[in-house]
Each structure stands twice: as structure tokens, then as C-alpha cells.
Amino acid sequence: MAPYESDHATGTGPDEDPRTGRRKAARYVVPVAVVGVAAATIGLVPALAASGDPDLPKISAQQLVEKIAKSDVQRMSGTVKVSTDLGLPDLGSLQGTMGSGEQGDGSSADPRTKLTELTSGTHTLRVAADGPEKQKVSLLERDAEYSLIHSGKDVWGYDSASNEVFHTTAQHSGEQGDKRGHQPSATPDDFAKEALKSVDGTTSVTVDGTTRIAGRDAYQLVIKPKQAGSTVRDVTIGVDAKTGLPLKFTLAPKSGGAPVFDAGFTKVSFAAPPASTFDFRPPKGAKVTEEKPGKDEHAPDFGGQFAPGDLSGADTIGEGWTTIAKFDTGAKGDKSSQQGGAMGGFLGSLGDPVSGDFGKGTVFSTRLVNALITDDGTVYAGAVTKNALVKAADADK
Incomplete structure (x- = not known):
């Protein structure tokens, strides 16, 4: 049986940057x-x-x-x-x-x-x-x-x-x-x-x-x-x-x-x-x-x-079920914990510290979605494992 094809063919589309292989997600x-x-x-x-x-x-x-x-x-x-x-x-x-x-x-x-x-x-x-x-x-x-x-x-x-x-x-x-x-x-x-x-x-x-x-x-x-x-x-x-x-x-x-x-x-x-x-x-x-x-x-x-x-407007890395969204919060350094007040401190206590070629950051996990927030304010998020997020951040540098 031939595979069922949707209206979107695989490959480089109008929203994909051929130099980076990333797609700008319209929504x-x-x-x-x-x-x-x-x-x-x-x-x-x-x-x-x-x-x-x-x-x-x-x-x-x-x-x-x-x-x-x-x-x-x-x-x-x-x-x-x-x-x-x-x-x-x-x-x-x-x-x-x-x-x-x-x-x-x-x-x-x-x-x-x-x-x-x-x-x-x-x-x-x-x-x-x-x-x-x-x-x-x-x-x-x-x-x-x-x-x-x-x-x-x-x-x-x-x-x-x-x-x-x-x-x-x-x-x-x-x-x-x-x-x-x-x-x-x-x-x-x-x-x-x-x-x-x-x-x-x-x-x-x-x-x-x-x-x-x-x-x-x-x-x-x-x-x-x-x-x-x-x-x-x-x-x-x-x-x-x-x-x-x-x-x-x-x-x-x-x-x-x-x-x-x-x-x-x-x-x-x-x-x-x-x-x-x-x-x-x-x-x-x-x-x-x-x-x-x-x-x-x-x-x-x-x-x-x-x-x-x-x-809206986030970059996406990878494809299929391992797609990861990347976006910049604008919070550099240690500002993220300060800006959030009580909420920021609460979230900080839930995360796991990680490090890699990208530097340092914190991974926040649920049973489905994981998010890595780096110390420079970049966020990588998706329905992927913690290791997948760290690898994506490393490759992004």
C-alpha cells in the first residue's frame, strides 16, 4: 500500500531555511x-x-x-x-x-x-x-x-x-x-x-x-x-x-x-x-x-x-515526534528567577540543573513535555526526553 500523503510534502518548504534546516513555525x-x-x-x-x-x-x-x-x-x-x-x-x-x-x-x-x-x-x-x-x-x-x-x-x-x-x-x-x-x-x-x-x-x-x-x-x-x-x-x-x-x-x-x-x-x-x-x-x-x-x-x-x-514564531529543530521548539525569553543570566518572584522560585525548585556545550541550564519535566531553559534565556521544549533537549541545545551552539 502506498503511503497516504498530506498536502505538505517533505523537504524544504517556503518556511524552511535551507542553510540551517530549521522551520519557522507560523503558529x-x-x-x-x-x-x-x-x-x-x-x-x-x-x-x-x-x-x-x-x-x-x-x-x-x-x-x-x-x-x-x-x-x-x-x-x-x-x-x-x-x-x-x-x-x-x-x-x-x-x-x-x-x-x-x-x-x-x-x-x-x-x-x-x-x-x-x-x-x-x-x-x-x-x-x-x-x-x-x-x-x-x-x-x-x-x-x-x-x-x-x-x-x-x-x-x-x-x-x-x-x-x-x-x-x-x-x-x-x-x-x-x-x-x-x-x-x-x-x-x-x-x-x-x-x-x-x-x-x-x-x-x-x-x-x-x-x-x-x-x-x-x-x-x-x-x-x-x-x-x-x-x-x-x-x-x-x-x-x-x-x-x-x-x-x-x-x-x-x-x-x-x-x-x-x-x-x-x-x-x-x-x-x-x-x-x-x-x-x-x-x-x-x-x-x-x-x-x-x-x-x-x-x-x-x-x-x-x-x-x-x-x-508563534518559534524556531523548530528536528522533525516528526522529536520536534523541539526554540525561542528566546529575553531573560539573560539569572534574571529569570528574579522576574518570576514567588513563581520563579517555585519553578526553580522543580527543575534539574544540566550542563553541556551550550553552557548551563535547568530542565523542567512533566510526564509528556520537557523544557530546557538555559542561563542565557533560551528555551528548548517538546515531547522529548531530557537528553534529547541537551543534545539539541549542544548542536545549536
């Missing part, structure tokens, strides 16, 4: 689920679905990927359970410190602040969509609820705990953009698309049996890196057998244990949600914060507000 995103998956084509290993329950027609990996690509679910609603375990300590005691900066003066209903809660622990989301102009994501908490609603040109965020409202105008991807780009970016579908659109011949993609997800028959697509040095063991995507919509996304670390990230529907319906689902008016007495897109480059975009860690 290097470090989502919790798919960090390090940054190559250009898909090399599919021919594989057929194994027997299992339910008993579905056999399908090859290439056919299943094509089924996902052709999926065009415009109307749906359901409940999604999201669990993230990066192995980070509880930062609850530092919330006051972290919120005392520029973001501290913003609205608690701002999705840039509220939805960072998804980066740790287990959460329940309610999602709904009715075409490209109407989506809603609600983060359900014990005593409160946070909702992000896109209805036509309006985007509303509402935090019931503080009775605060955030309002802006929807960012559109343009006529040539993905017509599904405005659907809620918190479902397994979104994470699966991120994983599939940029893997290459360094990747094994196979079908591994069938399963049942949210009461529906599904195939299991497994993506595994072939490269040494990646911290990712595999990504498993549960694909609805009828619609091709990814219903579950699981990322497992090479170190073993619980998944680093798991997002899956527990309930799903493909009927049109009631029109009232997308209606919103600020409650009486609510504090409303207005923001005008265009003046703030970080204004909410329904195509990417759930992908924290946007490192």
Missing part, C-alpha cells in the same frame, strides 16, 4: 494532547481491523483516516469527560500569585483564563453544535458552570460563580478556511485532527480492533512514533463507525501509567440541538467585559482557544 502550538506531533505527511502501515465486539466490516488504516477526513457532522450534542495528568503539582496555592499580573485585571469569564483548568484533573463538558455559526461548550463544576457560546457574530463567556460575562466578536477563518473551524474545540474530534494532520513517515498508523463508545460502534485507530527520544507511547482515537467522527482521544506516555490526556464522549446525539441552546443574554447585575478583536491578537478564536501554549 507553533503546544496543546496538552499532541505536543511534538509536528511533521508533514502520514505514512500509513497497512492493517485491518481485528475481530472484536462489535463485529464491523474490516477497514484499513488509510481508509479509516480518510473516513475521519470526510466526516462532516454539523449538528451534535453530548457530554465529554476530559482527564489530564501531566504529573504537575497542585498549583492552587499559587493562584493568587499567578493572577496578580496583567491577567489579574481581566474578567473571570475570559476563556483564556477559565479554560486553563482543563490542563489538569478531570472535568465534564457539555458540547453542542448546529452548523458553523452556533456552538456551545460548558464546563461543569461542583457549584457553578462556565459556558462559552458562539452564536453568529457573537462570542459570549459566562462564569456563574462570579456572575461575570465576557463578550467579543467571533474570529472567522475566511472563505478558504475549514468550514468546521468554529465548532467547539474541546472534543475528541479536535484533538484527533491535530494529531492526524501533521504526522509523517516517522509514524506507524494502524487499526486495532473495534469498541463501543457512548453507546456507538467504533473503530480504534492507533498512532505510534517510530523515533527514539519521544515521550509519547501512542495515541488512540476511537472513530464512530457510521459518521467517521472521533469519539475518544487518548494519549499515553512512554513512561507508562495513566494516560497523560483522555477526552471521550460519554453521551452523544447527532440530532439538532434546540435553538435556545445558543441563546444568551447577560443576567441582571452581571459584570460585562467587552473586547474588540483586531486590537488584541489573542482574542478568542473558536478554532484554537483550547490549545494553550501558542508559541
Whole structure:
């Protein structure tokens, strides 16, 4: 079977410097689920679905990927359970410190602040969509609820705990953009698309049996890196057998244990949600914060507000699953620990000192993403091992 090729061919592209072999990432995103998956084509290993329950027609990996690509679910609603375990300590005691900066003066209903809660622990989301102009994501908490609603040109965020409202105008991807780009970016579908659109011949993609997800028959697509040095063991995507919509996304670390990230529907319906689902008016007495897109480059975009860690303009070193982002913090010498105050000291206590041809620095580790911060303020980060970061820094000098 010939490998499945994406629109991006391997080799030197318009954003690659032929003298250094590095690519300038126009939008290097470090989502919790798919960090390090940054190559250009898909090399599919021919594989057929194994027997299992339910008993579905056999399908090859290439056919299943094509089924996902052709999926065009415009109307749906359901409940999604999201669990993230990066192995980070509880930062609850530092919330006051972290919120005392520029973001501290913003609205608690701002999705840039509220939805960072998804980066740790287990959460329940309610999602709904009715075409490209109407989506809603609600983060359900014990005593409160946070909702992000896109209805036509309006985007509303509402935090019931503080009775605060955030309002802006929807960012559109343009006529040539993905017509599904405005659907809620918190479902397994979104994470699966991120994983599939940029893997290459360094990747094994196979079908591994069938399963049942949210009461529906599904195939299991497994993506595994072939490269040494990646911290990712595999990504498993549960694909609805009828619609091709990814219903579950699981990322497992090479170190073993619980998944680093798991997002899956527990309930799903493909009927049109009631029109009232997308209606919103600020409650009486609510504090409303207005923001005008265009003046703030970080204004909410329904195509990417759930992908924290946007490192726009970063250089990338390597390829495939061992891609490393490089950027300059501007903090030279020992300034980084001073600038961060209590936060800087806390982070410093978590890191491991390292040295090499590049000089000295500190490696901060999670179960998936590792980052090397050198004493001259350069950062190397990716879903790679500590040794891979040190080697990249050495070779960069």
C-alpha cells in the first residue's frame, strides 16, 4: 500500500531555511494532547481491523483516516469527560500569585483564563453544535458552570460563580478556511485532527480492533512514533463507525501509567440541538467585559482557544515526534528567577540543573513535555526526553 500523503510534502518548504534546516513555525502550538506531533505527511502501515465486539466490516488504516477526513457532522450534542495528568503539582496555592499580573485585571469569564483548568484533573463538558455559526461548550463544576457560546457574530463567556460575562466578536477563518473551524474545540474530534494532520513517515498508523463508545460502534485507530527520544507511547482515537467522527482521544506516555490526556464522549446525539441552546443574554447585575478583536491578537478564536501554549514564531529543530521548539525569553543570566518572584522560585525548585556545550541550564519535566531553559534565556521544549533537549541545545551552539 502506498503511503497516504498530506498536502505538505517533505523537504524544504517556503518556511524552511535551507542553510540551517530549521522551520519557522507560523503558529507553533503546544496543546496538552499532541505536543511534538509536528511533521508533514502520514505514512500509513497497512492493517485491518481485528475481530472484536462489535463485529464491523474490516477497514484499513488509510481508509479509516480518510473516513475521519470526510466526516462532516454539523449538528451534535453530548457530554465529554476530559482527564489530564501531566504529573504537575497542585498549583492552587499559587493562584493568587499567578493572577496578580496583567491577567489579574481581566474578567473571570475570559476563556483564556477559565479554560486553563482543563490542563489538569478531570472535568465534564457539555458540547453542542448546529452548523458553523452556533456552538456551545460548558464546563461543569461542583457549584457553578462556565459556558462559552458562539452564536453568529457573537462570542459570549459566562462564569456563574462570579456572575461575570465576557463578550467579543467571533474570529472567522475566511472563505478558504475549514468550514468546521468554529465548532467547539474541546472534543475528541479536535484533538484527533491535530494529531492526524501533521504526522509523517516517522509514524506507524494502524487499526486495532473495534469498541463501543457512548453507546456507538467504533473503530480504534492507533498512532505510534517510530523515533527514539519521544515521550509519547501512542495515541488512540476511537472513530464512530457510521459518521467517521472521533469519539475518544487518548494519549499515553512512554513512561507508562495513566494516560497523560483522555477526552471521550460519554453521551452523544447527532440530532439538532434546540435553538435556545445558543441563546444568551447577560443576567441582571452581571459584570460585562467587552473586547474588540483586531486590537488584541489573542482574542478568542473558536478554532484554537483550547490549545494553550501558542508559541508563534518559534524556531523548530528536528522533525516528526522529536520536534523541539526554540525561542528566546529575553531573560539573560539569572534574571529569570528574579522576574518570576514567588513563581520563579517555585519553578526553580522543580527543575534539574544540566550542563553541556551550550553552557548551563535547568530542565523542567512533566510526564509528556520537557523544557530546557538555559542561563542565557533560551528555551528548548517538546515531547522529548531530557537528553534529547541537551543534545539539541549542544548542536545549536
